[in-house]
Amino acid sequence: MRGRKKIISILASVLLGATALSGCGNSSDASDKIIRIGMPSPGEAGQKVWDAAIAKFKESNPEWDVQLIIQDDDIYSTVGLQGLLTGGNPPDAYFEWAGARTVQREADGYAADLTDLIANSSLKDLFPESAFNSGKSNGKPLLLPTGSDVTNVIWYDKDTYSKLGLSVPATWDELMASCAKIKAAKENCFSIGNKDYWVAGNFFGHVYSRIIGEEMYHKIMTKESPMNSPELVKAYEVVADLHKNGYINASANSIADNEGYTLFFKNGAAMLPIGSWLVSIAADEAPKKNIDWFNLPAFSGGAGDQKSVLGVTTGYVINAKSTKIDQTVKFFEIFFSDEITAEWVKAGAAPLTKAAASGDLNPLQKRLVDLMTSGGTIVAPPDTGYDLKVADALNVATSEVMGGVKSPQQALDDAQAKIASS
Amino acid sequence: MKPTSKWTPFLFILPAFSIYAFTVLIPLIGTLGSSFTKWNGYGSPEWIGFRNYLRALKDTIFLSSFKHVFIYVLATIILEVAVGLILAGILSSRKRTDVYRIALFVPVMLPMVIVAVLWRFIYNADFGLLNGALEGIGLPQFAKIWLGDPKFALAAICFVSGWVYAGFYLAIFYAGLQRLPREIIESASLDGAKQSAIFWKIKVPMIRRLWEVAVLICITGGIQGFDLFFVMTNGGPYYSTEVPTTYMVRMVFRDQEIGYGSALAVLVTTTVLMIGFFYSKIRKKSEQVEY
Amino acid sequence: MKIRTWLFHIALAIYSFFYVIPLMWMFYSSFKDNGKIFDNPFALPENWNFGVFLEAWSAGGLGKYILNSAIITSLATAIVLFVSSLAAFAFSRYEFALKRYSLTIFVLGLLLPIQAYFIAQNELFEFFGLKDSRFTLVLPYAGLGIPLATWLLKAYLDSLPKELFEAARVDGSSDIGMYRSIALPLLKPGIATVAIFTALGSWNEFLLANIYVQNDDYKTIPAGLLAFSTKYVTDYQLLFAALTVVTLPMIIVYIAFNKQVVAGLTEGSLK
Secondary structure, eight states: OHHHHHHHHHHHHHHHHHHHHHHTTOOOOTTSSEEEEEEEOOHHHHHHHHHHHHHHHHHHOTTOEEEEEEEOHHHIIIIIHHHHHHSSSOOSEEEEETTHHHHHHHHHTOOOOOHHHHHTSTHHHHSOGGGGGGGEETTEEOEEEEEEEEOOEEEEEHHHHHHTTOOOOSBHHHHHHHHHHHHHTTOEEEOOOOTTSHHHHHHHHHHHHHHHOHHHHHHHHTTSSOTTOHHHHHHHHHHHHHHHHTOBOTTTTTSOHHHHHHHHHTTSEEEEEEOTTHHHHHHHHOTTSOEEEEOOOBOTTOSSOTTOEEEEEEEEEEOTTOSOHHHHHHHHHHHTSHHHHHHHHHTTOOOOSHHHHTSOOOHHHHHHHHHHTSSOOEEOOHHHHSOHHHHHHHHHHHHHHHTTSSOHHHHHHHHHHHHHHO | OOOSSTTHHHHHHHHHHHHHIIIIIHHHHHHHHHTTEEOOSSSOOEEOTTHHHHHHHHOHHHHHHHHHHHHHHHHHIIIIIIHHHHHHHHHHTSSOOHHHHHHHHHHHHSOHHHHHHHHHHHHOTTTOHHHHHHHHTTOGGGOOOTTTOTTTHHHHHHHHHHHHHHHHHHHHHHHHHHTSOHHHHHHHHHTTOOHHHHIIIIIHHHTHHHHHHHHHHHHHHHHTOOHHHHHHTTTOSTTTTOOHHHHHHHHHHTSOOHHHHHHHHHHHHHHHHHHHHHHHHHHHHHHHHHO | OHHHHHHHHHHHHHHHHHHHHHHHHHHHHTTSOHHHHHHSTTSOOSSOOTHHHHHHHHHHTHHHHHHHHHHHHHHHHHHHHHHHHHHHHHHHHOOOTTHHHHHHHHHHHHHOOTHHHHHHHHHHHHHTTOSSSTTTTHHHHHHHHHHHHHHHHHHHHHTSOHHHHHHHHHTTOOHHHHIIIIIHHHTHHHHHHHHHHHHHHHHHOOHHHHHHOOSGGGOOHHHHHHHHHHHSTTOHHHHHHHHHHHHHHHHHHHHHTHHHHHHHHHHHHHO
16 A cells, blocks of 8 residues: 555656646746747847847836747748747747748738838838838738848859959850850859759749749749749750859759858859858958859840849738737837847848948948849749749759759659649 | 556556657557648648558659668668677777777767768868868879769768767677677687687677677668768758658658658658568577577 | 787777777867868868867857756656666566556567657647747657667566565565665666666757757757857858867767776667
């Protein structure tokens, strides 16, 4: 009898302990005074600005706290955010990319209509009117924008260019001529780190939209037209030619994006197609390298806007299901205030608030911001503007043609079969 | 022995069983159940019967992932178990070999992510150690794009796995060999038999049960392989290093196809269980034949 | 004879040296700045700047990853030891209804690949809101360790003479008393083995660690290092320094305790 009682008490404590432990650390209570914001990694410098904003918020709202839920970039944009929104402790606001993603959030009920919230707060004065446009759905603003990122331009080594007597190309054919000269001088033309499929995916996604036109690109990415449409197959010839001429580093499909940057910094290639975030990385890792960028040159006979820009606006969506919307807006009023904007500029970012326009941006960065507002059509990158499965199929096909393992027709037929079967 | 009450044994087992049931048994049934559905994880699942299985049997990437993992298992049986066995034989024939065993065992302790990141750098075609060394000793023609060439990527990963685990099997076999009764071995060498003959014809058969278990561990562990593959290549280049686990993880956690991923899981599990089953049947049979 | 011994040792020394070169290289590359790592990969560093390790520690927040791993590993190991020894005791010493079936279910866990259940386990944990906390991984790791632990401890207990327990019963000892005062002390070597297996497995586990915990504050070492390696995109010196900071203590502990570690692992396999 004694033994049995002891066993039962031990078991009870173990079970209680196990449940308590697993419940621990999950302080889920909708009535607590914590604002939760979900986001991918803000980087070291960005983290400091967030800390400053939170500190300032707590000064005027001492009972409240702000908790940042930070996830890996890749995971956040696929299952991470989904898990957060449907999980036990959904965030009150979260990072998003404007376009199809934000519209889907609204459809699922996770994006609050910001029209009144903006109008009744200082947010309406902190931003120029146009800032909210890219995040609008049916005229309703859904996104508080923090950046308009150019997703892909062609960075080049100015010293290499001047050594070989090259000038910034105005057309793709001119660029190919430059590449021939670079190759003759025994150097790699492009450094691409495509292990995760998106670097070449973005670069060539832009190329395709230029050749077949933004409308056709959009139709294919939304499955209205099949992926192996003859127009796209023809556009892929550009990629096949790059492979045939050996203008891309042979290791492209096996090295990751950062290894691609390293190769470029190490003078292993004359050009690097990547986005605006290279500015801060280059400032840290290769301050002495003389680099600049140019937008994708024009394609003669291309159906799209030859001045288009591959880019996406990012910012924060307020969760329509949050119970603390008013406090969250209060936090963002501080987050977008002049004082914090100045901090962001110092950290190398390019905010979209009015205060930032007069800020002290890195010249490379400033030109990039201007590019976004230059009037060219904004084309959305495959993986942030569209369904991931479709983007994946397109990017994998790109990598196969870039690596010379499949012909454009073959690669796109396989891609179409993949989308159709799932 | 009789317990004080007939409930006692069950109470003793209950805590372990509860945790085991919650973390393994219930999910096991759950996986089987969701394999018959189409589900993205947050709506409601849609019953589709065997469609996932039919899709899996036609899925060329999944089928080739099986091929890859079997090549991996075969390679590791050689690079890990066989090499470990031979090293154990060599090291046990001399004294003062502790330092070598310690050195060769070190990689076993490391988290796979460290091994993978390190070897990614070594294999890097543009500035990595391997190609740097090959060019340095005048053999640039052997410098390949190790992780980018479908011909070499899988082999490159198998080699790393061998580097990590040979030391583990070395340790196990060494301990096994040390426990063998000295008399048989001594009388054999007094009879004039060579060391290598003694090793293969006497010692190895005597630790038969040990290396049978070792091979089984190598097989089941290999089929579950994930860490190394995920960090080094994540299935690339062109799916040439895709293994069932990396494919499953991508299906579920990126493509949000819980149902399909579950069907794949069921197929892989069935394979592993069948291998285990046949393996023990063969062992039983050969034991009967011998004695 | 002597020459042969010398040759033997030289050959093995060379083999072992090349075997550990990757690790030694990683260690000394932490002292070189990035340019030198690429241009002269094999050269030894010029100045031995130990500050880089501190930088890696703070920049990467390695402290929190190590803390999380330590918490989870010790909790999981403690739980496994406790519940498995109880279960092993029952399986070894008692006869009871359904014993064979329940034992088989436990042993099934030895062969069952993680693929068989991690998908549904993930859904289950999401449903109960157990993911993304500091303690999330404790139960899954315990579940992973229970089959082997139970099997090993049962094997150890089976080898104990039954007279020991019969005598204690005659003396009026209760079941739990026998477990506590007889089985546990004699199980010490088995417990050491199980502890090492479970701890090593939990410390290095990667798949679940990456899937279940997205919050950077709660990540364990494998997940944290992966995040670190993608965050510090081109700073290889910092990356290698971080890897060294994590690896070196493990290697030192292993070398210091290598007899026990290897003995533990091999004892387990031999059984």
